[in-house]
Amino acid sequence: MGSLFEEFFKKGQNRQSSGEVIYTNEPFEDSDTQKFRATVSGRVQGVGFRFTTKQAADELGVGGIVRNESDGTVYVEAVGPEEKLSQFIEALRKGPSPSAEVDKVVVTYDKNIEEKSNFSQAN
16 A cells, blocks of 8 residues: 555544444344444545445455445445454444544344455445
8 A cells, every 4th residue: 555545544543533323233142253234324425435444344354345325325244253343333433534524324233244255345
């Protein structure tokens, strides 16, 4: 990663955000690996959100996908250990991109999400 991207990513790491996390259900008790889908709303498109979300997921070792939705939100699926997913949800709440302004992250744990060993960014 070039220095331009390193500086861009670092600007968002310690930023405080007032974004709210809403859980629609609890993690599954009978599984070491958790899976969730989330909808992130706010100023999250056109600000490097997908790119920096993938970077955060890769650093944490979380599998999944991130994509823009037609309604202006960002959709995320993630698979991994509960501790890593908690850290990932916090990254989403803060908005991993320094230009993002997250209003809300709605998280739903879902056993039916496909297992993914890496994290990809979709269009």
